[in-house]
Amino acid sequence: MVVGEPNDVRVKRAHGGWVVHVVEDGKLTVLRFSTQSPAENFADGQRARLGLASKPPI
Incomplete structure (x- = not known):
C-alpha cells in the first residue's frame, strides 16, 4: 500500500x-x-468509521 491510496475495507475468505x-x-x-x-x-x-459506502463495489 502507498500513501495517497484511497481508504478501503475488504473481506475475503482465506485459509x-x-x-x-x-x-x-x-x-x-x-x-x-x-x-x-x-x-x-x-x-x-x-x-x-472511514466514511465509506456500506459495501465496496464489485
Whole structure:
C-alpha cells in the first residue's frame, strides 16, 4: 500500500477463516476471524468509521 491510496475495507475468505483488509491513509491492517459474521460486522464498522459506502463495489 502507498500513501495517497484511497481508504478501503475488504473481506475475503482465506485459509479456512475470514480476513479483513483495512487501508487507511495508505497503511494496510489485516485482521483474521474464524467465522464470516464477526468479520463482516467488523468491516461494516470500519467502513462507517472511514466514511465509506456500506459495501465496496464489485
